[in-house]
Amino acid sequence: MKADANDAIDRVAEIERLAALDPINYEIARAEAAARLKVRAFVLDREVAKKRRALGLDSDKDDDGQGRAVKITDVVPWPEPVDGDRIATTLAAAVKTYAVLPDTAADATTLWVLHTWLVNNFSISPRLAITSPTKGCGKTTVLRLLNKVVRRPKRAGSISPSALFRVVEMFQPTVLLDETEKYVEHGSDLHALLNEGHCKGGTVLRVLGEKFELREFAIFGRA
Numbered sequence: 001m002k003a004d005a006n007d008a009i010d011r012v013a014e015i016e017r018l019a020a021l022d023p024i025n026y027e028i029a030r031a032e033a034a035a036r037l038k039v040r041a042f043v044l045d046r047e048v049a050k051k052r053r054a055l056g057l058d059s060d061k062d063d064d065g066q067g068r069a070v071k072i073t074d075v076v077p078w079p080e081p082v083d084g085d086r087i088a089t090t091l092a093a094a095v096k097t098y099a100v101l102p103d104t105a106a107d108a109t110t111l112w113v114l115h116t117w118l119v120n121n122f123s124i125s126p127r128l129a130i131t132s133p134t135k136g137c138g139k140t141t142v143l144r145l146l147n148k149v150v151r152r153p154k155r156a157g158s159i160s161p162s163a164l165f166r167v168v169e170m171f172q173p174t175v176l177l178d179e180t181e182k183y184v185e186h187g188s189d190l191h192a193l194l195n196e197g198h199c200k201g202g203t204v205l206r207v208l209g210e211k212f213e214l215r216e217f218a219i220f221g222r223a
Helices: 002-019 023-037 041-055 084-098 103-116 139-149 161-171 189-196
Strands: 153-156 174-177 203-208 213-218
Touching (some): 002 023, 002 041, 023 041, 139 174, 161 189, 161 213
Parallel strands (some): 153 174
Antiparallel strands (some): 203 213
């Protein structure tokens, strides 16, 4: 069983590596990679294309809607094992470089960052709330740092309830919300979604479209 688990991890890492290649280099590596993974080339193409969409590496050239399509950038994991304690220590030091806060707060922030990379291994996803006694203490600066180190970051200055459950269903991002006191009212739909989304299995039910179709959206994730 242990060997099978390692094979699965290697396969995921290899597909992510291939997805990050430009088209020419992927074409060069394609045949050898398919043989190494023991899959047919067209199956590998399909999985790599799926991973490229998940990583936000493909653009929608025909998208002519308002604004622009949402893209979530997912960093390709390091191909070799890393020292988790060293990463945690470095992250905590980085947080304290950009904000003045207690060691316990830096440690909590660091553990939450690491949690975003392993969220599907947990049944509960705690919310990280960055507060301060007054303005100008560095809350937004910490958010900017988090935007560089969490898994699948999506920072937003404002978000509607419908946008929140759709982006979580489609991308399962780490949603970083700034100035929430201005638009997240206690007891509002958005407040309820943020509360419900901390537990795996949480969903939203909506009736959509001209045919009044009943649809379900998963809202468990990072925020």
